[in-house]
Every structure is written in structure tokens, then in C-alpha cells.
Amino acid sequence: MTAPREPFFPAHKSIRASKEPIEVRCLGTIDYQQAFDMQTELAAQRAREEIGDVVLVLEHPNVYTAGKRTQPEDRPTNGLPVIDVNRGGRITWHGEGQLVIYPIIRLAEPVDVVDYVRRLEEALIQTVRQAGISTAGRIDGRSGVWVPGTNGGQHRKVAALGIRITRGVTMHGLALNCNNTLEFYEHIIPCGIDDAGVTTMSQELRREVSTEDMTQPLVTEVRRALAGELVVADHTFDIAPDPTKGLKRKSRGTSAGSSTDE
Template sequence: MSNAPREPFFPADRSIRASKDSVDIRYLGEVDYLEAWDTQAALAADRAAGSIGDTILILTHPSVYTAGKRTQPEDLPTNGLAVVDVDRGGRITWHGPGQLVAYPIIKLADPVDVVDYVRRLEEALIKVCRDAGIKDAGRIDGRSGVWVPPDRKVAALGIRITRGVTMHGLALNCDNTLEYYEHIVPCGISDAGVTTMTKELGRDISVEDMTAPLVDALVQALEGELAVADHTFASAPDPTKGLPAQARARRDHSDQRSKGTV
């Protein structure tokens, strides 16, 4: 397994899910970020209680910045756009039209293997990008997400696992603008760039084009039908290593919901 500090807890061809039932795929269209976060939280609680099965939410968001627990003051936007402090890992990123978002609400099998889960999400994204024509899409050791050489991120990941259930997930840049990234330090990484599938391939790649391939690849990766392979082409410093959680990101969700933005 690439980039992992140890071997995964499960063989590559074994499902990482606790359940053998089919995954419920919900296509939500464009959803306000805070509304989607509330939906995730409710579904995750239900999944932990065993009252629903595994679910993947497929959606897009209106333009918004979201700040993970390791976001630093220097990362924050200079353009006045709303920022939502969120309980996922990582630092700041942008969501908006033209970007395909997936939130898996999955009960992971015991023992929970966070590294393997992240690598499986990356593997699904790498497959989607390569099948579309970005043949060199892969990983940078030390940095999550999917990258195009030498240093352009095409898909970002940020997750949270509570009571063995996953929340948050991934965002694939299809044909979105890159303007909003210019006003932040994306994912806390100042020495690399951001790209889209459309920019890399020189033709329009829409959210609609990538939805079915991404859903298929995610399910295959979680089930072990798509095995994690070594797609690492570089290494770089981890932008979250050694950073304390910031007070901004520790504010609870109810406070976020009432205030909306910060």
C-alpha cells in the first residue's frame, strides 16, 4: 500500500465496510454547505446507531470557504467570502459550482483503519482522473488528495471519523473556476498549485460527466474491488504536521449554525 507508515489492517481485496449491504447513493444537487453538514451529522448518528445503512451523498455547493481544524490565520481569505469552521481534519479549502463533492457516511469495519480509508478514497479519484485522460494523476507522499505532476492538486480530501462512522469526504475539481483559491493558502500549501480536470485535459469536464464514474470507483474502492496501488510520484512536507487545532475550528456546530459565518 503506497504512502502508508504500515501495512493496512485489511487485505487490499477485502471490503473496509462493516456492512455487506449495498450502499445507498443519494444525489442531492446543489446544497448549502451548512445544510449539507447538518444532513451528514444526522445520517452519521443514525448510522452509528444502526438505524440506517451506509450512505454516500453526491452534491455540489454554492461558493464557500471551509476551514478544517488545522487552519492557520495566514491561510484565511482576503476577499471577504464567508468561511465556515468545520470539524474535519486539514486546513482551508474552497467549494463551489463545477466541483463534484462526495460525502461517504460509512461504518468502517473493526479495527478502524483511517489511513487505509483515505488511501481508498484517493485510489477512486485516481482511477476517475486516469480513465478521463489524466494518465499521470497520482499521489504526493506527505500530502493527501490527488495530484497532477509536478505539483497541481486536482482533488482534495478532508474526513472525520466518529464511533467508527465517516463524515466529510472529497472534492473533485471538474470545471470550476480557480479564482477563489487565489485568495487563500489552499490546504495550507503555499508551494504548489490547484488545477481542474478541464484545465488538464483541454476540454470541458463537467460535474455530470464525472458523477457516475466517481460513484462507481468509490464503491469499488471501499469494497476492495479496486485495490490501492503505488501512484506516488513525489514527496513533500505535510502541511498539517505539528500544528495545533485552532480556536476557530474548535467552535461547536450549533454555534456555527446560529452564526453562519465568521
């Protein structure tokens, strides 16, 4: 997703409505539906100004989730159930060994969805690069963080994003593959992309990289990005078709708000 205009806020300014510190809640491994219900309640509380900004840090047991532009051919061939959710994007997998962060943040007015996504991507890119994957960057037309293919090999996705913004408050977020299995991706078309691969931090660095290893670095960079301390830069190394372009949104699992894709 290429920004169609300059961001509403200068790069050095916070995109958050609040100046109070962000509360970070580390939840360990938690069922997806339980986490979704928690997000929904927290987002409603945040919209009513009953709580401040919160970031949930967690892992999920094995689960497929389908965003609003998921197509029938995307769905798993292994018979496992799929949870339909109200984020943007198509289908993806979550499981242990994958670090998931859900920011429940009230964005400053006017709400800038593109800038918010770009800041989250920047936080991921910087975290991944600092860990040793120096070539990680963006593919124009596709969100997430990618590792470029070499010697004719496919580009590989190491982190995904899928968000929703309702009443100015964010839900869903980002997922970084650390030391998870890639087996479950083989039974779906991840994010609707069939011309690229999926990878993990451990696979790229050829050493064990756990979610615990990556939690503090990623939370730190997310905070910096939202605060305007981490300037979004151009890390694009290729261009590819948008896997959601021209697809109709599903009618179920939705509510008033804005979303963007994984």
C-alpha cells in the same frame, strides 16, 4: 500521508462493516451548512444502526471551509466568510463545478483511518486517469490527487480529501475539480500549501468536463475501493512537506473522533 504499517484488512477485503448495498443520494447544489447538518444527522443514525451506508453526491455554492489545523494566514483576503468545520486539514474552497462526495460509512473493526483515506484516493486516481489525465497520482506527505508539473512547473492539485470518523462512522469526504473557477483559490492558501498549484479536469484535458460527466465514474470507483475490488497501488511521483505537521488543532468545531487532512 504515508501509511506507517500494513493495512488492517487485506487489499481484496471490504473496509465496510455492512455487506448491504450503499445508498447513493444525488442532491444537486446544496448549501454547505445544510449538507453538514444532514451529514451529522445521518452519521448519528448510522452509528445507531438505524440506517445503512449512504453516499451523498452534490455541489456547493461558493464557500470557504476551515479544517481544524487552519492558520490565520490561510484565511481569505477577499472578505468572504469562512465556515469552521470538524474535519482534518486546513482551509479550502467549494463551489459549483466541483464534484463533492460525502460517504457516510460504518467502517469495519478495527477502524483503519489511513487505509480508508488511501482507498478514497485510489478511487479518485483511477477516475481521473480513466478520464484522460494519465499522470495523476500522489505526493508523499500530502493527501489528495495531484498532476505532476512539467518543465519546472508546479505540481497541481485536482482533488482534495478531508474526513472525520466518529463512533466508527465516516463524514466529509472528497472534492474533484471538474469545470469550476479557480479564482477563489487565489485569496487563500489552499490546504496550507503555498508551493503548488490547483487545477481542474477541464483545464488539464482542455475540454469541458462537467460534474455530471464525472459523477457515475467516481461513485463506481468509490464503491469498488471500499469493497476491496480496487487495490490501492503506489502512484507516488514526488515527496513534499506535510502542511499540517506540527500544527495545533483548533479547539472549536470539534467532537470526539478521528480526522485526517486535505
